[in-house]
Amino acid sequence: MSGKTTLGVVGCGGFCTGTHIPNLLANPLVDLKALCDLKPDGLERFNTRVITTDMEQLFADPEIQGIVCATKPDSRFPIMELAKKYNKPLFVEKPLCWGEEQTFRAVDMMRDFSDRIFVGFNREFSPMMQDVSRYYRERCTAGNTTILYRIIGESALWPGHHYSAVVDRKESTIVHEVTHIFQLLKFLTGNYPVSVNTSGGGNMDNIITLEFPNDVTAVIIAGDNSTAAFPKEYIEVVGNHNVIAGYNYSELEVTSSSHPFVRHQYPYTVAGKKYTLGRLETQVQRRAFRESITPEEQAYGYYYGRQVKVDKGHYLEMENFRRCVAEGLPTMIDLYDGAAANIIAYRAVQSHTEARRIAIDMSSELGL
Secondary structure: OOOOEEEEEEOOOHHHHHHHHHHHHHOOOEEEEEEEOOOOOOHHHHOOOEEEOOHHHHHHOOOOOEEEEOOOHHHOHHHHHHHHHHOOOEEEEOOOOOOHHHHHHHHHHHHHHHHHEEEEOOHHHOHHHHHHHHHHHHHOOOOOEEEEEEEEOEHHHOOHHHHHHHHHOOOOHHHHHHHHHHHHHHHHHOOOOOEEEEEEOOOOOEEEEEEEOOOEEEEEEEEOEOOOOOOOEEEEEEEOOEEEEEEOOOEEEEEEOOOOOEEEEOOEEEOOEEEOOOHHHHHHHHHHHHHHOOHHHHHHOOOHHHOEEEOOOHHHHHHHHHHHHHHOOOOOOOHHHHHHHHHHHHHHHHHHHHOOOEEOOHHHHHOO
16 A cells, blocks of 8 residues: 555464454554464454465565564564564564573574564653653763662453463563563663572562663562552652652653753543543542452453553554665664573573573673
């Protein structure tokens, strides 16, 4: 279609059908031609021209310029191989793949295709994090800087397959979830960490301390033992007598000894209705949402239409991938960034297992 970028999607599970596909369809510059999934029932509601179980059909289609991959992370090697075979940019949801051996295999296999892979770390595209980054660069690059990030959700509301993976099979949320924050910290600081130290619960509920160059220290409090009635995420950056405090992507406060106080508020939606209110009002909305979930909804695992949806950058993430495809640009979060986030996660798990600080030399790890 003239003037549009034609894309296809491989892996159309709950997150993709609830987030990526609607965002792609809402973008006037995207022609979403094809959807591929092993269980295609129900995908016809999106009115794309092609629905298939054959992913190579999408890569071989000369009209399709780029592919969005939202499969499970342990099934992505054939998709990466097809992207390279047909020389088509590939968006890969985080984490890049599953397991340390697979991560290094992906780097070796895709090294000469690294900037054609866009790894799905969305938070840096959010309006709030764009502002955090701007204030960080303007005010917090002199002297010691400390960063606190809280990311604690409610495991009782996880989809059954994810709950089983983490709770029963002991797959670490450090890999499943905290990789998001490792990449975000790289985005803010411009560096990979040089060491990691982890304490806490092991596969769930941890405190992770990261040391970065230029006297930057970050502490991540990560877990799954909170309640959806309380905001999940919070960031606080302290440096050069400035405090940048971001509240769950709905409000940002910047307090300084030498600058005027600044507050930003960001739109969010509840049951399709848009609001621009402060963080305290969002907490009221969250409590109401959590109290409204019925036992039947919780058993089924779907109640997302009524939850508080803050802007974590998913739409702009997809738009930036589209731009990379349409204009032939290097991807903004490439293969190496995706692999690095995984490697930090594996070193964080190692730190907990061995009860010691682990040094990280990312150049050596990635063979750069």
